[in-house]
Amino acid sequence: MTEQPEALPGLREAVETSRSKAARTRAATVAAAEPAAVDPVARVLVDLPLAHLDRTFDYLVPAAMAADAVPGCRVKVRFAGQDVGGYVLERSATTDHVGRLAALRRVVSPEPVLSPAVTALVGEVAERYAGTRSDVLRLAVPPRHAATEKASPPAPAVPPAYDTPAAAAAWAEHPQGEAFLRRLALGDAPRAVWGTPPGEDWPRLLAHAAAATYAGSGRGVLICVPDAKDVARVDDALTDVLGTGQHVALTAGAGPARRYREFLAVSRGSRRVVVGTRAASFAPVHDLGLVVVWDDGDDLHAELRAPYPHTRETLLLRAEHEGAAALVGGFARSVEADHLLRTGWAHELSVPRERLRDRVTVQVAGASDAELARDPFARGVRFPKAAHDAVEEGLRSGPVLVQTPRLGYAAALACERCRTAARCGVCQGPLAIPAATAPPRCTWCGTSHPAWACPVCGHRGLRAPVIGDARTSEELGRTFPATTVRTSSSGQTVLARVGPKPAIVVATPGAEPVAEGGYAAVVLLDAWLMLARPDLRTEEEAVRRWANAIGLVRPGGRAVLVGDPALAGLQALVRWDPGGFAAREADERAAAHLPPASRLATITGEPGALDDALTLLDAPASAERLGPVPVGDGEQRVVVRVPRAHGLALSRALGQLQRVRSARKLDAVRVQVDPVSL
Incomplete structure (x- = not known):
């Protein structure tokens, strides 16, 4: 009992502190609600x-947040009993909401x-592909990196002087090239x-087109290419033509800090020339003057996440609505690019045919009677004499x-x-041989079959109707024993460059690497295998891949x-x-009512x-x-197609x-508008 009076002052102090904190909290709440x-x-x-919540919601901006809650910023709001993220699209003085915000x-x-x-x-892409804006925003805005955001921003780049003679010389073989560059420079x-000819240093030509736009008229440039190898080539060309510190490269493979740093440089206007892969198509380039998509037929330009937008369509939408120039380039031409020419939306930029003859000689083994007389088996063997002679x-x-x-x-x-x-x-999966000394192995379950015997005739011998890159390298090494043989394969080791030796x-x-000075010869094997895929774009895709390889000559x-x-x-x-x-x-x-003459969507x-x-x-x-048709895993798919003029109506209906x-809250179905593959 004697200790209680001594404890009372401490208790009173704790109560007063608690009351003071509560008072400050109430004051802060009142201030926040103001x-x-x-x-x-x-x-x-x-x-x-x-999807049914893909609209804006009105929230009250407290006075304490008035300066920070600017249009375009990230915020946290209370929605359905939990804190969720969002973006402020605009600020307004009034609201249509009835009740308290x-x-x-x-x-x-x-x-x-x-x-x-x-x-x-973002809104147009979501409508075009029957998706939601939140899904598109995940593609357009990279995750925040707080430390990078707080760091000092780079100084704004000053456009270099436009080197008109160098640009004209680079595009000299294209009769329309000078006029194209002049219009870019004039705004x-x-x-x-x-239509890019074989052997063309296309990254350098794109760099000069970017220089005409950026240095000539002070506008921004956005270049999208299929993969990181192409980004590296264009990156080097832009550095050589524009100088260092004039552009950024945006790729999904960059780390979070670097990716966000480069994004902020573009968003803040410090850098106005961008090269990147499909994620860069949404880059917030200031005063956009030119969009470029290289090799638009490559399926890497098709986003793998909903709503599955395509880089070409995204960039063409930007060009249309931001008043920018557009350049769709490649060694091959997609049917969508051909449609742009047919409708008059774009004009052709190409090299005259008489100049193409000096660029490269392309032949098909066994195509002529004279060649068949020299090599009667030219059409039946995998590596005919014409290919051997070319190597x-x-x-x-x-x-x-x-x-x-x-x-393999x-x-x-x-x-x-x-x-x-x-x-x-x-x-019952197919067997394959993974290496020269390995036994046959199932490609489905991985079971080895060293003592395989044919269930039909009992014979134990095997033949390989389909030979992979490893076996091809081995055979060429035996044929040319004094020559170095290198392999570059997708999913394994991909070489970016090789020397001139x-x-x-x-x-x-x-996965073809770029050779310094170009390849002296290119041999394309197994054309039948490239055409064996059952798909709408099989032949178009084969021609694109062949043309890209020949383009390296x-x-x-x-x-x-x-x-x-x-x-x-x-x-x-x-x-x-x-x-x-x-x-x-x-x-x-x-004639078959297929894209691009029509628009279609799949529902799965x-x-x-x-x-x-x-x-x-x-x-x-x-x-x-x-x-519907079955597509595996118990799912079915329906294709809905309409004339091209009704494509937007179909997208809106979807x-x-x-x-x-x-x-x-019905079971989900997957909707894809104009999928790359069927």
Whole structure:
């Protein structure tokens, strides 16, 4: 009892401290609830994947946050009982909401990472691909890196002087090139589809087009290429033409800090020339004057996440709405690029045919009677004499590229006697030989079969109808024993560059390294295998991959294709007429009511969910449904197609379908508008 009086002062102090904290909290709450004096309403796009919530919600801007809650910044708001992220799209003085507005919880960062132009683009892309703006924003705005955001920003770059003679010299072989550059330098918005000739140093030409836009008229430039190898090439060319510190490279492979630092440099206007992969198509370039997409037929330009936008379509939307010039380039031409020419949206930028003859000689092995007389087996063997001669001749002056479509050693096996396909006794999967000393192994379950015997004839011998890059390298090493043989394969070791010394480079499509000075010769093997894929774009994709390989030849080089000389794709390459091939493909697709003459969408899901979706879909009257067909894992797919003029109506109908299904909490279906592959 005697200790209680001594304890009372401490207790009183604790109570007073608690009351003081409570008073300060109430004061802070009152201050936080006090609305901003100017534009106290923030329209926030909440980061939620639900389609029926893809709209803005009004929140009260507290006076304490008035300076930080700027349009384009990240905020936290209370939604459905939890704190969620969002973006302030605009500030307003009034609201249509009836009742009391909830206040912003906090401003994550006052950095305006979402510009008005990108905000509009995000909405258009979401509508075009029947998706939600929150999904598109995940593609457009990288995750925040707080330390990078607080660091001192780089000094704004000053455009260099425009070197008109150097740009004109780089584009000299293109009769329309000088006029195209002049219009860029004057601030105009020309649109072109560029047919690039073999052996062209296309990164340097793109760098000079960027210089004409940036240094000539002071406008921004955005260049999108398929992969990091191409980014590195254009990055080097821009540095050489514009100088250091004039541009940034945006790639998904960069670390979080670097990616966000480069993004902020563009968002703040310090850098106005950007090169990158598909994620860069949303880069907030200030005063955009030119958009470029290189090799638009590459499937790497198609986003793998919903709503699956394509780089080409995103950039063309930007060019249309921001008044920018557009350049669609590549060694091959996609049917979509051909459609731009047919409709007059763009004009052709190409090299005259008489100059193309001096660039490269392209032949198909066994195409002529004279060649068949010299080599009667030219059309039946995998590596005919014409290919051997091309390699041998090319090695006298530089490296030689050999393209083979398959990875591995022996990618498929069959009975040596009766040609029955070799299958696994456990799961019936196809057998393959992964290496020269390895036994046959199942490509599905991995079971080894060292004592395999044909179930039909009992023979134990195997043959390899499909040979991979490893076996090809081994055979070429035996044929040319004094020559270095290097391998570059997708999914394994991909070489970026090789030197000018004589060597054989065996590469799979898309993994071909760039040779210093160009390849002396290119040999393309197994054309039949490139055409074996059952897909709408099989032949177009094969021609694109072949053309990209031939494009690496040095001026005056040679290319040999091993395949059926009657194939239209091979004939187009012999004439070097990718534009004519694309026009032929477009005509055939128009006759079959396929893109780009029409627009289509696929709806995929479980049978019950798919039936519900088709019942709810209010498609245009011109819509035609194809399917359903099974696609695996118990799912089915329906294709809906309409004439191209009704494409936007179909996209809007699919967007409404997604909102209704989301609001009713029905089983999800996957919607893809204009998918790259069927």
